[in-house]
Amino acid sequence: MRTFRWIVFIPAAIAASVLAGVMGTVASKMASSPVWITWFVSGGMSGAALMITGLRVAPRANAVVKWALIILLLSLGLLSGLGSLLGQEPIRVMTGVAMVLVGLACIKTSPSELSGETHSAQLGDGGS
Numbered sequence: 001m002r003t004f005r006w007i008v009f010i011p012a013a014i015a016a017s018v019l020a021g022v023m024g025t026v027a028s029k030m031a032s033s034p035v036w037i038t039w040f041v042s043g044g045m046s047g048a049a050l051m052i053t054g055l056r057v058a059p060r061a062n063a064v065v066k067w068a069l070i071i072l073l074l075s076l077g078l079l080s081g082l083g084s085l086l087g088q089e090p091i092r093v094m095t096g097v098a099m100v101l102v103g104l105a106c107i108k109t110s111p112s113e114l115s116g117e118t119h120s121a122q123l124g125d126g127g128s
Contacts, residue, residue, distance in 0.1 A: 002059045005057055005058060005059045006058065006059060008057060009054050009057040009058040009059075009065070010054065010068075010069075010072065012053055012054070012057045013049075013050045013051075013053045013054030013057065013069060013072075014050065014072075015053075016049040016050065016052075016053035017046040017047070017049045017050035017053070017076075018046070019049070020045040020046050020048070020049030021042045021043070021045060021046035021049075021095070022042075023045065024038075024041040024042040024043075024044070024045035024046070025038055025039075025041075025042040027041070028041045028042065035091050036091050036094050037094075039091060039092050039093075039094035039095045039098075040094040040095070040097070040098045041098075042095050042098070043077070043080070043094060043095035043096060043097065043098030043099045043102075044098040044099075044101070044102055046095070046098075046099055047073050047077065047098060047099040047101075047102030047103060048102055050069060050072070050073050050076075051066075051069055051070075051073065051102065051103075051106050051114050052114060052115060052116065054068075054069040054072075055069065055111055055114050055115035056115050056116070061111040061112055061114070061115040062111055063111060065111065066106070066111040066114065069106075070103050070106055070107060073099055073100075073102065073103040073106070074099075074100055074103040074104075076099060077095075077096045077097070077098075077099030077100035077102075077103060078096060078100065079096070080092075080093075080095050080096035080099060081093045081095070081096020081097055081099075081100070082096070083096075084096060
């Protein structure tokens with residue numbers, strides 16, 4: 001099972017990123033947000049989902065996994081932003097900007113905080 005988790009942590013993170021991006025776009029459009037906010041929310045949710053899912057699926061949420069996901073996220077964000085600038089709808093560059101910002105925000109955060117393990121441990125220790 002451990003080997004399987006190492007194999008699927010990046011594909012699972014990408015799938016969660018795409019799903020979260022679609023959900024962010026739909027939610028923003030339902031709220032009648034301006035176009036740039038729609039794309040910014042979509043990118044932010046995509047980036048957060050990629051990091052959280054990748055760290056939760058990987059058997060160990062360590063610095064190597066965190067940095068691999070940050071590099072992937074920054075690459076996808078830059079490609080998304082640059083591709084949008086050259087396309088027919090340049091406002092979509094906000095998706096890439098949001099993804100890059102999420103990646104940069106994750107640099108100083110520990111892998112356990114990003115994956116939610118710290119919060120879960122604190123809830124378990126305190127009792128209910």
